[in-house]
Every structure is written in structure tokens, then in C-alpha cells.
Amino acid sequence: MSHNKITVLGKTQNSTGDISTINLNDLSDVTLSSVANNEIIEYNGVNFVNGSKDESDIVSGYLLATENTTVSSVTSTYELVSVNSKFLDTRNSALYGREETKGGLISISEFPSGTASVADIYCQFQLISGQFLLIASTRGHFVNSSSQSVVCWMDSNYNELGARVILKPASGGMRGSKRILGYINTNTTEKVHIGFVSTSGHYRRRTNRGYTIQIFRIGDYLS
Numbered sequence: 001m002s003h004n005k006i007t008v009l010g011k012t013q014n015s016t017g018d019i020s021t022i023n024l025n026d027l028s029d030v031t032l033s034s035v036a037n038n039e040i041i042e043y044n045g046v047n048f049v050n051g052s053k054d055e056s057d058i059v060s061g062y063l064l065a066t067e068n069t070t071v072s073s074v075t076s077t078y079e080l081v082s083v084n085s086k087f088l089d090t091r092n093s094a095l096y097g098r099e100e101t102k103g104g105l106i107s108i109s110e111f112p113s114g115t116a117s118v119a120d121i122y123c124q125f126q127l128i129s130g131q132f133l134l135i136a137s138t139r140g141h142f143v144n145s146s147s148q149s150v151v152c153w154m155d156s157n158y159n160e161l162g163a164r165v166i167l168k169p170a171s172g173g174m175r176g177s178k179r180i181l182g183y184i185n186t187n188t189t190e191k192v193h194i195g196f197v198s199t200s201g202h203y204r205r206r207t208n209r210g211y212t213i214q215i216f217r218i219g220d221y222l223s
Contacts, residue, residue: 024048061103061130061217065122077143078202083110085158086123087138087151087194103217104128108191122213124156124191127184129221134161134182135214136194140202145171147201153182154195164197187221 024030024041031047039050078084099107099122108124134153142148148168153161162182180194192215196202 059216059218061101061105061128063099063101063105063107063125063213063215065099065107065125065211065213067122067211076204078149078196078199078204080196080199083123084204085196086110087196105215105217124193125213125215126189126191127186127215128189128217129187130217131185131219131222132183132192133216133218134180134184134192135216136180137177137212138167138180138194139177140167140169142169142203143201145169149199149202150197151180151194151199152197153180153184153192155184155186156191158195160197161192167202185222187223 025032027048029047030041030049032041032050035050036052039052041048041050043049076084078087101107105128106126107122108126110123136153138151140149148166150164150166152164155161161184162180165178165180167178182192184190184192
């Protein structure tokens with residue numbers, strides 16, 4: 001009795017019914033040559049081909065900001081309306097911190113009542129069109145051990161762009177900085193910031209060296 005053999009990409013079964021090894025190059029729309037370690041496969045509009053990527057190919061724009069000291073004594077607390085609902089305080093000067101940007105990203109300073117405007121304050125971050133990974137690391141300075149805040153990345157309309165994170169004082173059981181992650185896919189210029197979902201007894205100044213911002217453009221706008 002005869003039967004038709006099953007073939008896959010021209011490869012037939014052996015005596016045990018297995019198909020012999022199939023390589024990526026066996027696919028009609030894949031063309032690989034001189035494959036090397038750490039290469040990737042990408043689509044060039046016609047075929048999938050191998051190639052290399054460095055950081056500049058993957059991250060086309062970034063904004064980095066760091067703080068290394070406190071803001072002058074500000075005893076008022078954050079709230080959920082106006083500019084006071086945006087987590088801020090980092091200074092841009094030789095004494096207070098630094099900022100580095102690439103690809104059209106900029107920081108925007110705002111000076112709410114009670115905050116000295118003797119140097120730039122990183123408050124909002126303006127993005128161009130694209131996909132962005134948002135990373136912040138911070139801790140708070142609170143009125144007492146029962147105070148706490150819930151924060152997350154937000155856009156200019158206070159839409160939440162990532163998971164909510166609880167900030168508490170050390171006396172309330174939290175030590176060290178907390179990581180705050182977010183993501184945005186925007187087809188227009190957009191401002192983002194760390195905003196408060198809720199807050200109680202959170203001073204608008206912080207202890208030393210408690211704030212970093214990292215924003216990376218990881219792709220074009222995804223429609």
C-alpha cells in the first residue's frame with residue numbers, strides 16, 4: 001500500500017515519522033547570512049534579515065535627571081489639585097543636580113507658592129511623538145509615621161500611565177527609594193510627571209539624594 005508523505009518546507013519524514021531539521025533560512029521570506037553572536041532578526045520591508053543594533057538604534061531619545069540635595073525648607077504639603085499635585089523639587093545647577101537630554105525631550109519648571117525659585121526645578125517632562133519607557137526612583141519626606149502618598153506616572157490630563165506605588169516614611173515602615181514605572185504611546189507632544197493619586201502629610205521637600213528620572217524613547221508612535 002502506498003501513501004503520500006507529509007512534507008514541511010520540502011523536508012520529508014524519516015522512518016520514525018520525524019521531519020528533518022528545518023532552519024530559519026528555509027522560510028521563503030527569511031534571508032540570513034554570516035550570522036554572529038548578539039545579532040537580531042528584523043524585517044527590511046521584503047525579508048526578515050539578520051543585523052546588529054546598538055543603543056542609539058534602540059533608544060532614539062532620552063531624558064535623565066538626578067537630585068543630590070534638599071529644596072530649601074518648605075513645610076507645606078502636596079495636594080491633589082494645581083501644580084502642587086506634581087511631584088517636584090530637583091534643581092538644575094552645579095549645587096543641586098543635573099539633567100541630560102537627547103532627541104527633543106525637555107524638562108519644564110514650575111514654582112508653586114512656598115518653593116524658592118532660585119534654580120530650575122524639574123517638574124514636568126515634555127515628550128515628542130513616540131513610545132516611551134518612564135522610570136522614576138524617589139522617597140518622601142512626611143509629617144509623621146502615619147502619613148503616606150500613592151503616586152504614579154501621569155500625563156497632562158492626569159491619566160495614569162503605570163502602576164500605583166505607595167510612599168511611606170521610614171517611621172511608617174518604608175526605607176529606601178521606591179521605583180515608579182510607566183509607559184506612554186503618544187502621537188503628539190505630551191507632558192508627563194509623577195502625580196498623586198492620594199496623599200496625606202507629604203512635605204513638598206525631600207531628604208537628600210532621593211530622586212532620579214529616566215525617560216527613554218523606545219519606538220515610533222504605534223497606531
